[in-house]
Amino acid sequence: MAYQSLRLEYLQIPPQLELITPFQLYFNPELIFKHFQIWRLITNFLFFGPVGFNFLFNMIFLYRYCRMLEEGSFRGRTADFVFMFLFGGFLMTIFGLFVSLVFLGQAFTIMLVYVWSRRNPYVRMNFFGLLNFQAPFLPWVLMGFSLLLGNSIIVDLLGIAVGHIYYFLEDVFPIQPGGIRILKTPSILKAIFDTPDEDPNYNPLPEERPGGFAWGEGQRLGG
Structure with missing residues (x-):
C-alpha cells in the first residue's frame, strides 16, 4: 500500500529534526568524485527545505502521485517502478552537473507528476478552485505556481524534461x-522486487482519480 512513497516521506525526518544539516546532503560533484562522499548522489533528492508551505506542498504531491503511479500503471510492476526512479535520478544527476542545482527532490516530484499526467490525459483537474484543465497541463501549472512564489523554474523544467524522456x-x-523498447528493467531488480503472485480479485484505486486536495483534484471527462 504505497510503500515506496511512505519511505520517501520518512526520509525527510532527519533533516527537519536537525539531526543532520543540508550541508551534509547537497549535490556537490567535487565532494562526490574527489572526496568520495558518494551518499550525496542520493541525499540531494531527500531535502525539500525548511518546514513551510513549499515543503508541505512538495510532500503532498510526492506522496499522492507516487502512490497513484504505484497503485495504477505500476501495479504489480514494482521493479519497473524502482527502475523509473533510478533512470530519472540518473538523468537528473547528469543534467544537474550543468545547471548548478544542489537539491533535486522537487525535480523528482515534478517528474512523477509529469509521467502520471501523460498516462491520464483525459482527467480534468482543479487547481485551488481557480483553474480547470486536463491532466497533461498539471506540470506546467505547477511550474507557473512556483514562479509566482518566487522560486526558480529551472528545477521544474528539469523534472518535466526527465519525465518526458522517460515517458x-x-x-x-x-x-x-x-520503434523498439529501449528501457528494460534489469533482471536483478525483477528478482528483488517483483512478486510472482497477484490477487486477480484485487480492484486497485483508479490511477486517474487523484482527489483529496482541491489543488489537484480531478475527474474524468463526462463524469
Whole structure:
C-alpha cells in the first residue's frame, strides 16, 4: 500500500529534526568524485527545505502521485517502478552537473507528476478552485505556481524534461513504426522486487482519480 512513497516521506525526518544539516546532503560533484562522499548522489533528492508551505506542498504531491503511479500503471510492476526512479535520478544527476542545482527532490516530484499526467490525459483537474484543465497541463501549472512564489523554474523544467524522456522512451517510441523498447528493467531488480503472485480479485484505486486536495483534484471527462 504505497510503500515506496511512505519511505520517501520518512526520509525527510532527519533533516527537519536537525539531526543532520543540508550541508551534509547537497549535490556537490567535487565532494562526490574527489572526496568520495558518494551518499550525496542520493541525499540531494531527500531535502525539500525548511518546514513551510513549499515543503508541505512538495510532500503532498510526492506522496499522492507516487502512490497513484504505484497503485495504477505500476501495479504489480514494482521493479519497473524502482527502475523509473533510478533512470530519472540518473538523468537528473547528469543534467544537474550543468545547471548548478544542489537539491533535486522537487525535480523528482515534478517528474512523477509529469509521467502520471501523460498516462491520464483525459482527467480534468482543479487547481485551488481557480483553474480547470486536463491532466497533461498539471506540470506546467505547477511550474507557473512556483514562479509566482518566487522560486526558480529551472528545477521544474528539469523534472518535466526527465519525465518526458522517460515517458517517450517507455510509452511512445516502442509503439511507433520501427520503434523498439529501449528501457528494460534489469533482471536483478525483477528478482528483488517483483512478486510472482497477484490477487486477480484485487480492484486497485483508479490511477486517474487523484482527489483529496482541491489543488489537484480531478475527474474524468463526462463524469
